Amino acid sequence: MSNDTVDKRQHFDVLRNIENWLKVLTNPKNLNTTMKLFEDEDIKEIGDCFSENLKKIFAVLMPTKRAQLLIITFTRLIHIYDADQNEYITSQPAFLSVTKTIVNDISNLMNPDEYADYHTEILNLLFKTFAKDNFLIHCLQEFFPNKPISTTNPDVNNKQRSQTTFDDIKDCLLQLIELAYDPREITTLQSAEDFSHNYRSLIEWLLAYTDEFLNCYDEHVDSESQLDNIDNIFGIIINLADIISLVPMFIDAKYAETTVKWLIQPSLLDFIYQFGESIMRLIYNLSRHKKGLKKLREIGTFKILMEHKELIKKTGNPDLIESFGMLLIALARNDDEEKQNEDVILPVSANLFESIKKAFSSEDWRHDGCHLSEYLYSLQGAFSNKTIVQHILGDSNHVKKDNIQIFIELFRSNYGLLFNQDVNDLEKLVVKSLLNIILCISNYKEYRSVLTDDVFLGVIIESLSKQPRQAVAKRIWSNLNHSENSKSFLNKLKKDKTTEIYISYNWTDGEYCRKFVKSLREQRKFSIWVDYEETDENEDPWDYVAPVIESATVIIILASSAYAYSKHNRQELNYAMRSELSGEKKNFIAVNIEPTFHFDPLRINDSLTVDEILSNGDSIETLALKTAVHIDLLKFVKPPPSLSSVTSTELINQNLYIFNYGIYKLLPLGIDPTPTQKIMGYELSCS
Numbered sequence: 001m002s003n004d005t006v007d008k009r010q011h012f013d014v015l016r017n018i019e020n021w022l023k024v025l026t027n028p029k030n031l032n033t034t035m036k037l038f039e040d041e042d043i044k045e046i047g048d049c050f051s052e053n054l055k056k057i058f059a060v061l062m063p064t065k066r067a068q069l070l071i072i073t074f075t076r077l078i079h080i081y082d083a084d085q086n087e088y089i090t091s092q093p094a095f096l097s098v099t100k101t102i103v104n105d106i107s108n109l110m111n112p113d114e115y116a117d118y119h120t121e122i123l124n125l126l127f128k129t130f131a132k133d134n135f136l137i138h139c140l141q142e143f144f145p146n147k148p149i150s151t152t153n154p155d156v157n158n159k160q161r162s163q164t165t166f167d168d169i170k171d172c173l174l175q176l177i178e179l180a181y182d183p184r185e186i187t188t189l190q191s192a193e194d195f196s197h198n199y200r201s202l203i204e205w206l207l208a209y210t211d212e213f214l215n216c217y218d219e220h221v222d223s224e225s226q227l228d229n230i231d232n233i234f235g236i237i238i239n240l241a242d243i244i245s246l247v248p249m250f251i252d253a254k255y256a257e258t259t260v261k262w263l264i265q266p267s268l269l270d271f272i273y274q275f276g277e278s279i280m281r282l283i284y285n286l287s288r289h290k291k292g293l294k295k296l297r298e299i300g301t302f303k304i305l306m307e308h309k310e311l312i313k314k315t316g317n318p319d320l321i322e323s324f325g326m327l328l329i330a331l332a333r334n335d336d337e338e339k340q341n342e343d344v345i346l347p348v349s350a351n352l353f354e355s356i357k358k359a360f361s362s363e364d365w366r367h368d369g370c371h372l373s374e375y376l377y378s379l380q381g382a383f384s385n386k387t388i389v390q391h392i393l394g395d396s397n398h399v400k401k402d403n404i405q406i407f408i409e410l411f412r413s414n415y416g417l418l419f420n421q422d423v424n425d426l427e428k429l430v431v432k433s434l435l436n437i438i439l440c441i442s443n444y445k446e447y448r449s450v451l452t453d454d455v456f457l458g459v460i461i462e463s464l465s466k467q468p469r470q471a472v473a474k475r476i477w478s479n480l481n482h483s484e485n486s487k488s489f490l491n492k493l494k495k496d497k498t499t500e501i502y503i504s505y506n507w508t509d510g511e512y513c514r515k516f517v518k519s520l521r522e523q524r525k526f527s528i529w530v531d532y533e534e535t536d537e538n539e540d541p542w543d544y545v546a547p548v549i550e551s552a553t554v555i556i557i558l559a560s561s562a563y564a565y566s567k568h569n570r571q572e573l574n575y576a577m578r579s580e581l582s583g584e585k586k587n588f589i590a591v592n593i594e595p596t597f598h599f600d601p602l603r604i605n606d607s608l609t610v611d612e613i614l615s616n617g618d619s620i621e622t623l624a625l626k627t628a629v630h631i632d633l634l635k636f637v638k639p640p641p642s643l644s645s646v647t648s649t650e651l652i653n654q655n656l657y658i659f660n661y662g663i664y665k666l667l668p669l670g671i672d673p674t675p676t677q678k679i680m681g682y683e684l685s686c687s
Helices: 003-025 028-037 040-059 063-083 093-110 112-143 163-179 183-189 192-215 224-241 244-252 255-262 268-287 290-298 301-307 309-315 318-331 335-339 342-361 372-382 386-393 401-419 425-442 445-452 455-465 471-481 486-495 507-523 542-551 567-582 620-636 648-653
Strands: 500-504 527-529 554-559 587-592 611-613 656-659 662-665
Touching: 063 093, 063 112, 063 163, 093 163, 112 163, 112 183, 112 192, 163 224, 183 224, 192 224, 192 244, 192 255, 224 244, 224 268, 244 255, 244 268, 244 290, 244 425, 255 268, 255 290, 255 301, 268 290, 268 309, 268 318, 290 301, 290 318, 301 309, 301 318, 309 318, 318 335, 318 342, 318 372, 335 342, 335 386, 342 372, 342 386, 342 401, 372 425, 386 401, 386 425, 401 425, 401 445, 401 455, 425 445, 425 471, 445 455, 445 471, 455 471, 455 542, 500 542, 500 567, 507 527, 507 554, 507 620, 542 567, 554 567, 587 620, 611 620
Parallel strands: 500 527, 500 554, 554 587, 587 611
Antiparallel strands: 656 662
C-alpha cells in the first residue's frame, strides 16, 4: 500500500474523529451535562487536531468536498456556541483557533481560480444549509439582530459573550451570505415549483427580517456590518426575483405589498439613499411577470412612486433614478402617464439604449448588475411613447439609421433562441423584447426603409411569420409588406440573397464546425446559418431549416468520412438541390476537413456540382480563409480571358486570389492583404 493511500486514510480518520467530537459537543440529549464531560485537555486536543490536520485533509479532498467540510463544520461551531452559554468551551484558545481557521478558509471559497468550476455546487450546498432547520434565520437573529447596534458599545446585543469569538463567527457568516449573493445558478438545477417547495419559507423569512430592519432603521447607529448584511440579503432576493419563473412565488409571499409599503413609511427619507435602488430593482423584477405587474397595479404602485418622484430626483443618484425610471415605464398604463414623466423617462431611455450595447458586448450579457433582458424589456415598454422613440431613433427629418441597425443586428444574432428549449427565461425575454421593439419601429413609416433594406432580416421575419404562435412576427411582416418600397423589398428577398450561407455538417464534427464558423466570421461579415446557433438539438429542426436552405445561395459542406456515409446529410443535400431547381442557383462548396479524405459528390447525387477546397493539412483558420476568398470569387470576380480554362477552385487551392482581373498570392493570416508579390505578370495594386 502506498504512503499516499495510508496518509489519505489517516486524514479521513482524523476527519471522522473531529466530526464525532463535534456531534458529542452538540448532542441535545445531554446538552446540560456535555460541557462538564470535557476536560480542558480534550478541548485542546480537538482544536489542535483540527487546526493541524485541516490543510492535510484539504490536500486529499475535491473542492466541493472541501466546501462541504467547511460549511458543515461552521454549522457545528454555531451549535456549540449556542449550547455553551457559560463559555466553558468557546472561551478556550483551542476553540478560538478552530474558529479562526474556518473563517480564513471560508474566505477562500470566493477564490475564482480554485472554485469557479464548482460554484454552482457550492451555492446549492450553501442554500440547502441555510434552509435546513431554519439555520440562516437563527444565525441572523443571533449575530445580526434587528435592533440598532451601538458603535460605542458593541457588546449590547451579544449576551455579553466573548467579543472575539462573536466577531469571528459573525465575520464568517457574513462571508457565507456574501458568497450566496447571486444564487441564480442553482435555479438551473430544479424547476420553479421545486425551488418554491424547498426554499419558500426561507424567502418569506428574509422578507420579514428585512422588513423588521427597515421599520427600525437608524442610519446613525446601525453598524457597518449590519448594513453590509442587509445589502447582501437584498442582493439574494433581487437576483432570485430576476428569474421570471420564480416571481409568482415572491408575489404569493407578499413581496409586492411589503416592498411598496416601504415607500410610504415615514423612515423612507432615512434609508432611500442606502437602499432605495435595491427596493426599486426588486419591485421592477416583480413587474416583469404578469402576476407581479397585476398585483403592483392593484395596490396603486404607480401613484405611490409619483408621490416620491421629486425626492428620488433630489438624491442625484443616477442608478436610483434609472431604476425609478425603468419602474415608471413598466407600470405606466397609457401615454399620458409616460408623458407626464418624460423628464425622467427620456434620459433613462437614452441610458437604457447605451446599456443595451454594453450588456450585449459582455460575455454574460450583463452591465452594472443588470441582464440585457432587463434593459430591452424596459425600453420595449418605453417605445409605446412616440416622443421616446424619436428621442432614440430620430424624427422623419433625421432618422438615426445606425441606432435602428443595432436592434436589427441584435435580433439577427439571437433569433434562434426562440426555438431552443434549453435557454433560460432571460434569454427568451431578450429575443421577445427585440421582436416587440422591431414591431414598434416598423409601425413608423419613416423607419421602415431601414428594416426593408436588410434582406436577411426580411427572410427571418417572413419565416417566423409562418410559424405558430408568432403573432408579433406576423404584424411586423404585414408592416413591411405595406411599406412604400414593399415591391422593391419583396424583389430583394427573391433576388438579392448573395450573402446567405448555410453550413451542412455531420454532428460528429460539431466541435470542428464551431471553430470553422468562428474563423470564417473573423474573415468576412458573412450571414451564416448553422443549426446549433438557431435550433434546439433535441427537436427535429426541419420545420425551420428547410426555408433557410431554400433561401441560401451558398451551401458549405464540411466534408468528412462521417458526412459521406450519413443518410441525414445526403437527404439534406438532396433537398438543397431540389430547392435549387425551383429557385435561384446555389453554389456548393465542399471543404475537406480530413487531410486524407476526398469528397465525392457523385456518392450523394450524380447531378451535384461541387467546388472542392482541399485540406492539404491546413489549419482551420487557413481553410476558413480559403473558403472566404472562394465566396468572394463567386460573388464579385470573373477570371480574365487568359485564364478562362482555370477554375476558381484550382486557383484557391494554389493560394491564388483573383481580384479586379488581377491574380495575387494569399498572404499568411494576420498580414495586411495588400499583395507584395507579382503573380503571372498581373498588376499588384489592389484597393
